[in-house]
Amino acid sequence: xxxxxxxxxxxxxxxxxxxxxxxxxxxxxxxxxxxxxxxxxxxxxxxxxxxxxxxxxxxxxxxxxxxxxxxxxxxxxxxxxxxxxxxxxxxxxxxxxxxxxxxxxxxxxxxxxxxxxxxxxxxxxxxxxxxxxxxxxxxxx
Amino acid sequence: xxxxxxxxxxxxxxxxxxxxxxxxxxxxxxxxxxxxxxxxxxxxxxxxxxxxxxxxxxxxxxxxxxxxxxxxxxxxxxxxxxxxxxxxxxxxxxxxxxxxxxxxxxxxxxxxxxxxxxxxxxxxxxxxxxxxxxxxxxxxxxxxxxxxxxxxxxxxxxxxxxxxxxxxxxxxxxxxxxxxxxxxxxxxxxxxxxxxxxxxxxxxxxxxxxxxxxxxxxxxxxxxxxxxxxxxxxxxxxxxxxxxxxxxxxxxxxxxxxxxxxxxxxxxxxxxxxxxxxxxxxxxxxxxxxxxxxxxxxxxxxxxxxxxxxxxxxxxxxxxxxxxxxxxxxxxxxxxxxxxxxxxxxxxxxxxxxxxxxxxxxxxxxxxxxxxxxxxxxxxxxxxxxxxxxxxxxxxxxxxxxxxxxxxxxxxxxxx
Numbered sequence: 021x022x023x024x025x026x027x028x029x030x031x032x033x034x035x036x037x038x039x040x041x042x043x044x045x046x047x048x049x050x051x052x053x054x055x056x057x058x059x060x061x062x063x064x065x066x067x068x069x070x071x072x073x074x075x076x077x078x079x080x081x082x083x084x085x086x087x088x089x090x091x092x093x094x095x096x097x098x099x100x101x102x103x104x105x106x107x108x109x110x111x112x113x114x115x116x117x118x119x120x121x122x123x124x125x126x127x128x129x130x131x132x133x134x135x136x137x138x139x140x141x142x143x144x145x146x147x148x149x150x151x152x153x154x155x156x157x158x159x160x161x
Numbered sequence: 162x163x164x165x166x167x168x169x170x171x172x173x174x175x176x177x178x179x180x181x182x183x184x185x186x187x188x189x190x191x192x193x194x195x196x197x198x199x200x201x202x203x204x205x206x207x208x209x210x211x212x213x214x215x216x217x218x219x220x221x222x223x224x225x226x227x228x229x230x231x232x233x234x235x236x237x238x239x240x241x242x243x244x245x246x247x248x249x250x251x252x253x254x255x256x257x258x259x260x261x262x263x264x265x266x267x268x269x270x271x272x273x274x275x276x277x278x279x280x281x282x283x284x285x286x287x288x289x290x291x292x293x294x295x296x297x298x299x300x301x302x303x304x305x306x307x308x309x310x311x312x313x314x315x316x317x318x319x320x321x322x323x324x325x326x327x328x329x330x331x332x333x334x335x336x337x338x339x340x341x342x343x344x345x346x347x348x349x350x351x352x353x354x355x356x357x358x359x360x361x362x363x364x365x366x367x368x369x370x371x372x373x374x375x376x377x378x379x380x381x382x383x384x385x386x387x388x389x390x391x392x393x394x395x396x397x398x399x400x401x402x403x404x405x406x407x408x409x410x411x412x413x414x415x416x417x418x419x420x421x422x423x424x425x426x427x428x429x430x431x432x433x434x435x436x437x438x439x440x441x442x443x444x445x446x447x448x449x450x451x452x453x454x455x456x457x458x459x460x461x462x463x464x465x466x467x468x469x470x471x472x473x474x475x476x477x478x479x480x481x482x483x484x485x486x487x488x489x490x491x492x493x494x495x496x497x498x499x500x501x502x503x504x505x506x507x508x509x510x511x512x513x514x515x516x517x518x519x520x521x522x523x524x525x526x527x528x529x530x531x532x533x534x535x536x537x538x539x540x541x542x543x544x545x546x547x548x549x550x551x552x553x554x555x556x557x558x559x560x561x562x563x564x565x566x567x568x569x570x571x572x573x574x575x576x577x
Contacts, residue, residue, distance in 0.1 A: 047416050051398075052395075052423050053395065053397070054370075059269065059270075124281070127375065
C-alpha cells in the first residue's frame with residue numbers, strides 16, 4: 021500500500037503541466053512576436069519542465085528544424101485547437117489543415133484541430149490539405 | 162454654313178462628350194428619395210458618384226462591385242451597430258471619402274472591418290474617420306491603392322480581441338500617408354506586401370506594434386511617428402527595407418522595442434530618432450543593414466545586437482544618455498562601428514581633427530552581465546559596477562574584442 025501511495029506521489033510529481041498561453045503578454049520564442057491570436061499558438065514542455073511558447077505551429081516546427089532544441093529534451097508538444105481558442109491540445113494526436121483561407125500568424129496557414137473529423141469539416145468549407153503531425157514534421161525538414 | 166457648324170458641334174457632343182455626361186450623382190440624405198447607402202449603391206452604375214449628406218445611417222455589409230465614388234458631406238455617420246462589417250470593395254477604381262464609419266463588430270473567425278478591399282486595383286480611401294473598430298481598413302490581394310488622411314481609433318481592451326488599424330495582405334504598390342491609428346492590436350500591419358510607401362503616419366498607443374511587417378520586401382517607410390505602442394515596431398523576415406526620418410518614442414515595457422528587427426537583410430535605417438525606448442533597436446539574425454545618422458537618446462538599451470547578426474554597419478550615429486549603448490549576447494562581433502558619437506567616450510583628441518585618438522569599445526562588461534543575469538540590473542550605477550567597468554576598460558578581457566569604434570567623434574554629430 022505504502023509503495024502504491026509513494027509511487028503515486030512520484031508519478032504526480034513527474035507529470036508535467038501545460039502552462040496556459042497568456043495572450044498579449046507572452047512572446048514567441050522563435051520569432052519574438054507577442055502572441056495575440058487565440059486561434060493559434062503552440063508550446064513545448066521540456067523534460068526539465070520548462071514551457072517554451074510559440075505564436076503558431078510553424079514557429080514551433082521551425083524552432084525544431086533549426087535545432088534550437090534537441091528532440092530528446094522535449095517532453096511533449098502542444099498546439100492550440102482552432103475551434104477552442106486558447107486551449108492547448110496534444111500536438112502528436114492533432115490533425116492539421118493547411119488552407120490559404122485560414123491565415124495563421126506566420127504565413128504558413130497551418131490550423132490545428134483536436135480530431136480529423138473537424139479538420140475535414142474545415143477542409144470542405146475552406147479547401148486545403150490535411151496533415152498528421154508526422155507528415156507536417158516531414159514537410160518542415 | 163451655320164447649319165453645318167451646328168451639325169459638327171452636335172456630333173461632337175453626341176460622340177465625344179457622352180462618357181462623363183452619362184455619369185450621374187446620386188444624393189443620399191435622411192429625407193431624400195434615396196435614404197440608404199445600400200440602395201444608392203444598387204441603383205448606381207460604373208462611373209457614378211454617390212453623395213451622402215449629413216445624417217446617421219445604420220447599415221451593414223455594403224458590397225461594391227461597380228466603379229463608383231462615394232463621398233460624404235460634413236462627415237455623415239455610417240453606424241454598423243456592432244452587427245457586422247461595412248464596405249466591401251470588389252471592383253477597381255472605387256473611391257470612398259469623407260465618411261465617419263463606426264461600431265464594427267468583433268468576431269474571432271472573420272476579420273471584420275470598416276472598409277475591406279478585395280482583389281481590386283486603384284482604390285482611394287481618403288479623409289475618413291473610423292471609430293470603435295475591430296479591423297478598420299483591410300486590403301487583400303489588391304494593387305495600386307491610396308490610403309490617405311484617415312483617422313482611425315479603437316478602444317480595444319485586450320490584444321486578442323482587437324484587430325489592426327490598417328491591415329494589408331498580399332498587396333503591391335500601395336501608398337499609405339498622413340493617417341493616424343490608435344488603440345488597435347497593430348496600428349499598421351503588412352504581410353506579403355511589396356513596393357509600398359508609408360509616409361508621415363502617426364501610429365500611437367496600439368496594444369502590440371505601431372507598425373508590423375512580415376515577409377514584405379522592398380518597402381519604404383519615412384517620416385512616421387510611432388509612439389507609446391505596447392511593443393514598438395516590428396520588422397520581420399524581410400529584405401530591402403528603407404526606414405528614414407521616423408520617430409520611435411516612448412515604447413516602454415519588458416518586451417518593448419523601438420524597432421525589433423528579426424531576420425532582415427540589405428536594409429537602410431537612416432536619420433531616425435529613438436527616444437525613451439526600453440530597447441532602441443533589437444537585432445536578431447540581421448545582415449547587411451546600414452544604420453546611419455540616427456539619434457539614440459535616453460533609451461534603456463540603445464541597441465541590442467545578438468551574436469547571429471553579421472556585416473551590419475553603424476556609422477555617424479549619436480548615442481546620448483542611454484543606460485547601455487550596445488549590448489550583445491556574444492563575445493564576437495561581425496559588425497562594423499565607425500565614426501559614431503558616444504557620450505560615454507572619455508578619450509582625447511590631441512590632433513584636434515574631431516575624432517578621438519583612442520578607439521572606443523561601446524559594450525560594457527556590466528551590460529554583458531545584465532544580459533546573462535537580468536536580475537543584476539539592481540546593481541546599476543553602483544560603485545562595484547563602475548569598478549568592474551573601469552577595470553575591464555583598462556584591460557579588456559571579456560568584452561568583444563572586435564566590437565570597437567576606431568573613429569569615435571568628439572562632438573555630437575550635427576545633421577542638416
